[in-house]
Amino acid sequence: ELKVEQNPLFLSMQEGKNYTIYCNYSTTSDRLYWYRQDPGKSLESLFVLLSNGAVKQEGRLMASLDTKARLSTLHITAAVHDLSATYFCAVDSFGNEKLTFGTGTRLTIIP
Amino acid sequence: DAGVTQSPTHLIKTRGQQVTLRCSPKSGHDTVSWYQQALGQGPQFIFQYYEEEERQRGNFPDRFSGHQFPNYSSELNVNALLLGDSALYLCASSFTSGTNEQFFGPGTRLTVL
Numbered sequence: 001e002l003k004v005e006q007n008p009l010f011l012s013m014q015e016g017k018n019y020t021i022y023c024n025y026s027t028t029s030d031r032l033y034w035y036r037q038d039p040g041k042s043l044e045s046l047f048v049l050l051s052n053g054a055v056k057q058e059g060r061l062m063a064s065l066d067t068k069a070r071l072s073t074l075h076i077t078a079a080v081h082d083l084s085a086t087y088f089c090a091v092d093s094f095g096n097e098k099l100t101f102g103t104g105t106r107l108t109i110i111p
Numbered sequence: 112d113a114g115v116t117q118s119p120t121h122l123i124k125t126r127g128q129q130v131t132l133r134c135s136p137k138s139g140h141d142t143v144s145w146y147q148q149a150l151g152q153g154p155q156f157i158f159q160y161y162e163e164e165e166r167q168r169g170n171f172p173d174r175f176s177g178h179q180f181p182n183y184s185s186e187l188n189v190n191a192l193l194l195g196d197s198a199l200y201l202c203a204s205s206f207t208s209g210t211n212e213q214f215f216g217p218g219t220r221l222t223v224l
Contacts, residue, residue, distance in 0.1 A: 031211060042201060043154070043215040050210060088153055097211045098144065098167050099203075101153030 002027050004091055006102040014110050016078050021105045023072040023089035032072045033099065034063050035088045043088065047074075076107075084109045113138060115204050115216035123222045124192050132187040132219045136204030142166075143185040144213060145177060146201040154201055160185050161207055189221075197223045 003026040013019050023032070031050055035043040047056040049065035049072060056063050060083065062075045072089055086106045090099040116135045124130050136143050142161045146154035156169035160179035174190045183204075189196055199220050203213035 033212065035215075042217045043203075045212055045214060048210050048212045090153075092211055096167070097142075097205070098156040098159060098169060099146075099154070099211075099213060100156070104153050 002029070002091065002100045004089060004100050004102040006087075006089060006105050008105060009103060010106050010108075012108045012110060013076075013079055015080055018078065019076050021074040021076075021087055021107070023074070023102050025070050025091045025100075025102075027070075028067075028093070029070075029091035030093045031091065032065050033090045033092075034072075034074055035090065037086045037088065037104075039086075046087075079109045081109045081111060083107065115202055115214055117200075117202050117216040117219050119219060120217065121220045121222075123224065125224050126192055126194060128192050128223075129188065129190045130192060130221060132189075132200050132202075132221075133184065134187070134202030134204075134216055135184045136202075137214050140204035140206050140214070141183050142205045142207045143179060143183065144203045144205070145185070145187045146203065146215075147171075148199040148201055148218075150198075157187070192223045194223050197221060 005024045034046040037043050047063040052067040054065045060077045065072045086104045088104050089102045118133045144159040145157040148154040158168040159166045163179045176188045179185045199218045201218045202216045205213045
């Protein structure tokens with residue numbers, strides 16, 4: 001059974017600092033997705049990573065994928081309060097399009 | 112361009128009752144997936160519909176059923192509600208020939224008393 005784990009589960013960091021969220025998955029997967037969820041809200045798609053070595057950047061967030069290590073990272077640069085949210089990674093495979101989500105990382109940016 | 116819409120927003124039911132949740136996909140999308148998200152957890156896949164057929168199903172009992180209509184909209188039905196069915200139910204739509212990037216609706220918050 002495919003398992004997706006994120007760490008840390010909770011992250012409290014100061015504005016202006018850099019940090020990385022890690023996403024590990026247990027079996028071969030073809031695609032990896034990052035989502036953001038604000039409290040009481042739905043999920044917002046951030047990145048779609050389709051191949052080994054893929055790197056995507058949007059503002060202060062950068063995501064990368066290493067399929068050989070079964071690892072994706074979400075790097076936050078010079079954090080600002082607006083980035084406070086829960087971040088989920090999810091994986092799927094060709095022919096098996098259900099998304100399997102990680103445990104989530106609850107990020108709190110402290111002024 | 113309208114995104115994914117869901118109705119109702121909130122719902123309160125009692126144990127043993129039945130509920131129907133509705134979803135309209137993003138324009139141009141033909142595939143609808145349903146997820147259950149319990150408080151403090153990640154979404155869990157319930158099932159996916161394409162061409163009015165259930166294409167995939169997660170580990171949910173037969174009390175959970177669905178339907179997709181010719182206009183690609185979808186319904187999720189849950190029978191014999193249990194307290195443990197209380198959760199946020201999310202609908203996501205995608206285009207079957209795309210990257211499977213799924214766009215989520217605002218969700219329906221179901222409370223079972």
